[in-house]
Amino acid sequence: MILLLASLAFAQDYAPIKKGQPSPIDGTVLTAEAMATIIAKGDADIATCKEEAKFELKKQQIECELDTQKLEYDVESIKKTDEEILKAKQEELDKVYSLVKKQNRNLTPVWIGVGFAAGLATSYGTIYLYENLTNE
Amino acid sequence: MTFLIQYWKLIAGAAYIIAVPVYFYVTASSANKNLETALETSQASNQKQISILRESLEDQRVAYEKMFNEYQEKMNAAQKQHETELAKIKKAQADQQWQLSQKFKADPAAVNEELEKRFGLKK
Numbered sequence: 001m002i003l004l005l006a007s008l009a010f011a012q013d014y015a016p017i018k019k020g021q022p023s024p025i026d027g028t029v030l031t032a033e034a035m036a037t038i039i040a041k042g043d044a045d046i047a048t049c050k051e052e053a054k055f056e057l058k059k060q061q062i063e064c065e066l067d068t069q070k071l072e073y074d075v076e077s078i079k080k081t082d083e084e085i086l087k088a089k090q091e092e093l094d095k096v097y098s099l100v101k102k103q104n105r106n107l108t109p110v111w112i113g114v115g116f117a118a119g120l121a122t123s124y125g126t127i128y129l130y131e132n133l134t135n136e
Numbered sequence: 137m138t139f140l141i142q143y144w145k146l147i148a149g150a151a152y153i154i155a156v157p158v159y160f161y162v163t164a165s166s167a168n169k170n171l172e173t174a175l176e177t178s179q180a181s182n183q184k185q186i187s188i189l190r191e192s193l194e195d196q197r198v199a200y201e202k203m204f205n206e207y208q209e210k211m212n213a214a215q216k217q218h219e220t221e222l223a224k225i226k227k228a229q230a231d232q233q234w235q236l237s238q239k240f241k242a243d244p245a246a247v248n249e250e251l252e253k254r255f256g257l258k259k
Binding site for chain 2: 011012013014015016032036037039040042043044047051054058059062063065069070073080081084085088089091092099102103107111112114115116117118122123126127
């Protein structure tokens with residue numbers, strides 16, 4: 001175990017060598033360009049990842065703004081419409097109520113009186129005419 | 137005298153016969169008129185409510201269209217910005233790659249520094 005840890009502690013990750021020189025370790029030899037590509041690609045990958053996250057966040061923010069705007073508008077619109085409808089219903093109720101109130105006025109004695117007077121006048125007139133005509 | 141009593145009875149009966157239909161006719165026509173007015177009021181009110189709802193729907197359509205257009209514009213702007221940023225990253229990568237390769241060619245020891253600094257590798 002100690003030997004394994006010691007070997008790991010002193011393990012060599014890379015070794016700089018010149019062209020034609022034997023390598024002290026097993027591994028892969030890279031050119032300066034390849035090394036530069038690996039490093040630059042790593043940096044670019046990190047930057048791209050950050051940018052993708054930023055973009056996703058921005059999209060979510062825009063969608064959230066739209067949802068909020070829609071909900072706020074819906075609340076206001078429903079409130080306004082309901083108020084107007086309630087007003088119209090109240091007007092209707094007031095009119096119908098006044099009609100019912102008018103309908104409920106008890107005019108029965110008046111109409112009976114009017115009818116009776118009309119009947120009386122008609123009958124009296126008829127008999128008067130009949131008597132006058134028969135007398136002649 | 138008897139004749140006069142009979143005479144007035146006849147007149148009263150005739151008056152009663154006329155009074156009843158007159159009363160019912162007048163009350164019934166009054167009730168019908170009131171019912172008609174109530175129905176007309178209700179109809180007018182319903183029409184008003186329908187027009188309120190229609191106006192509300194139209195307002196909603198206009199508002200939603202405006203909101204959606206704004207949303208689309210913002211999304212397009214964000215997409216454009218994202219693409220610009222990605223292009224910048226690509227360009228930066230190419231520049232860095234070229235600079236590093238020049239640096240490593242000029243000074244091979246610089247590779248060791250980068251390997252240790254970036255990846256913590258040991259020589």
